[in-house]
Amino acid sequence: MPITKTSERVNINKRRIINGEDADVIQLYPMKHTFAWTAYNVGNANHWLPTEITMQNDIEQWKAPNVLTPDERAAFKTVLGFFTTGDSIAANNIVLAAYRHVTSPECRMYLLRQAYEEAIHTHSYQYIVESLGLDEGEIFNMYREVDAIYNKDEFILSFNEGLFNPAFKTGTLAADQKFVENMIVFSIIMEGIFFYSSFAVMFGFQRQNKMVGSAEQIQYIMRDESQHLNFGINIINGIKEEQPEVWTPDFQTHAVDLIRKGTELEYTFAREVFPKGIFGMNADSFKEYIQYIADRRLVRIGLPVQYGSQNPFPWMSEAIDLSKEKNFFETRVTEYSTGGTLEW
Numbered sequence: 173m174p175i176t177k178t179s180e181r182v183n184i185n186k187r188r189i190i191n192g193e194d195a196d197v198i199q200l201y202p203m204k205h206t207f208a209w210t211a212y213n214v215g216n217a218n219h220w221l222p223t224e225i226t227m228q229n230d231i232e233q234w235k236a237p238n239v240l241t242p243d244e245r246a247a248f249k250t251v252l253g254f255f256t257t258g259d260s261i262a263a264n265n266i267v268l269a270a271y272r273h274v275t276s277p278e279c280r281m282y283l284l285r286q287a288y289e290e291a292i293h294t295h296s297y298q299y300i301v302e303s304l305g306l307d308e309g310e311i312f313n314m315y316r317e318v319d320a321i322y323n324k325d326e327f328i329l330s331f332n333e334g335l336f337n338p339a340f341k342t343g344t345l346a347a348d349q350k351f352v353e354n355m356i357v358f359s360i361i362m363e364g365i366f367f368y369s370s371f372a373v374m375f376g377f378q379r380q381n382k383m384v385g386s387a388e389q390i391q392y393i394m395r396d397e398s399q400h401l402n403f404g405i406n407i408i409n410g411i412k413e414e415q416p417e418v419w420t421p422d423f424q425t426h427a428v429d430l431i432r433k434g435t436e437l438e439y440t441f442a443r444e445v446f447p448k449g450i451f452g453m454n455a456d457s458f459k460e461y462i463q464y465i466a467d468r469r470l471v472r473i474g475l476p477v478q479y480g481s482q483n484p485f486p487w488m489s490e491a492i493d494l495s496k497e498k499n500f501f502e503t504r505v506t507e508y509s510t511g512g513t514l515e516w
């Protein structure tokens with residue numbers, strides 16, 4: 173969009189998450205969507221890189237004949253197979269779809285940070301595969317070969333068409349609802365539900381003192397993802413405030429249906445991948461856990477609870493399901509928070 177020479181300063185009230193083309197989309201100040209700036213700063217403070225985590229123990233355990241059972245090896249690989257696709261899909265959606273339509277410069281700032289974090293996560297899976305000497309072809313092709321992964325990815329990717337279309341523009345009721353639908357699918361379902369049975373399995377390994385380097389990486393990823401989810405929720409709730417006409421009863425029903433479908437796909441995934449359960453977590457408890465997670469997501473965007481399930485893995489709340497920004501990796505994280513000064 174061309175700029176006009178003017179002495180009129182940017183008006184914060186014209187700033188919109190989407191459809192704010194009239195306001196400035198270039199300059200950060202004055203900020204309106206301060207949640208995005210907070211998220212950006214939290215992301216920076218939480219910065220990490222996969223290569224900082226030692227994989228020595230994991231390498232020895234993976235090579236040893238008796239440390240991991242065949243079921244555990246299969247679960248580890250399938251979970252990794254899903255992870256390798258998840259963050260690439262999220263990154264593509266940010267860069268090729270969401271970013272183009274977001275008109276708040278501070279929200280764009282966070283999307284840039286988030287896109288980089290998705291790259292770090294994909295790097296992390298590559299690093300695990302390489303460290304353990306796994307067959308890259310096997311792991312990275314799983315989403316096309318393993319039904320349980322294919323079904324989840326296929327569901328998500330079927331929503332790409334609208335926003336990826338170069339001709340797509342927000343500004344009509346249908347298009348704005350399409351944008352919010354995209355946020356619900358990618359943020360609430362993909363980042364907020366589809367990762368969670370896999371997170372639970374990785375924490376299962378960690379609790380047995382197995383594959384702790386890999387599990388530690390997944391903990392960092394989970395912490396980033398909980399921020400991505402928070403940001404997605406703020407975007408959805410922010411659009412609801414700025415454009416309440418988008419949130420029709422029909423659209424709410426549609427959103428609930430999508431989240432229910434995602435929930436079902438996720439516990440089907442867990443049941444297919446861990447038919448006998450793993451680390452004392454059985455197929456039914458995965459279902460309950462995923463339903464419990466889904467209910468929490470629904471409530472945060474103002475939709476009604478669907479399942480009323482209890483959390484069967486209370487230990488996960490500590491490790492995974494951060495309700496607030498809990499800094500449980502004090503050591504490494506604070507190094508970034510305070511280590512920002514470069515010496516030349």
Ligand code: FE
Nearest residue numbers: 262363397400
């Ligand atoms: Fe993400």
